[in-house]
Amino acid sequence: MPSADPIPTPVPVTESLPTHPDRLRVNRSPKAFGSGAYSLVDLPAGAVFASITGTSPGRKAYTSVQTGRxxxxxxxxxxxxxxxxxxxxxxxxxxxxxxxxxxDKPLKVGDALTFFYPSSEWEMDQPFQCTCGASECRGWISGAKTMSADELDGYWLNGHIAELLNERK
Structure with missing residues (x-):
């Protein structure tokens, strides 16, 4: 019997169809999780880099972004x-x-495009040991659920993460 699964399989992103060719370049790596995105533009702090469009519903996965509880x-x-x-x-x-x-700082051409995963993720599908090298590196990244208020202090957090943190208190 066919599955009645309402969530489609993600559409793979391909090299031949960049979605933001004026904003970012992707450096692909054969190493697992080694690829990354880099800025093609200079923008001031707080500026909109891109709208999020063309999404599809998903499940908690290493490729998804949490949008709500x-x-x-x-x-x-x-x-x-x-x-x-x-x-x-x-x-x-x-x-x-x-x-x-x-x-906190403007974006420059060539900067790595990164975000703080616990700002949107309550509980990561695939936790990992962070190797970002930042002085404020948090080490083990498994989502906001396992982080203390002190560890999250100073980070911008999505509303659903802030709500879940308040409920945890």
């Missing part, structure tokens, strides 16, 4: 190559469906 999306774009950093260059604002430059 129990909802995830697949980006279906080259934004999926924006990696984690504990000193992120971007904010993924899931309420506004936009990616913005962080409020």
């Amino acid at each position: 129990d909802t995830h999306i697949e980006l279906n774009s080259d934004l999926v190559y924006c990696n984690h950093s504990c000193a992120p260059s971007l904010v993924f604002d899931m309420a506004r469906m936009e990616v913005r430059v962080g409020d």
Whole structure:
């Protein structure tokens, strides 16, 4: 009997179909999780880098982004190559469906495009040991659920993460 699964399989992002060719370049690596995105533009702190469009509903997965308490999306774009950093260059604002430059510093051509995964992820599908090298590196990244208020202090957080943290108190 065919599955009645309402969530489609993510559309793979291909080299031949960049979705943001004026904004970012993707450096692909044969190494697992070694690919990354880099800025092609200079933008001031707080500026909109890109709108999040063309998404599809998803499940908690290493390729998805959490949009609410129990909802995830697949980006279906080259934004999926924006990696984690504990000193992120971007904010993924899931309420506004936009990616913005962080409020603390401008974005320069060539900068790695990164965001702080616990800002959108309550519980990661695939936790990992962070190797971002930032002085404020948080080490083991498994989502906001396992982080203390002190560890999250100073980071921009999506509304659903802030709500879940308040409920945890």
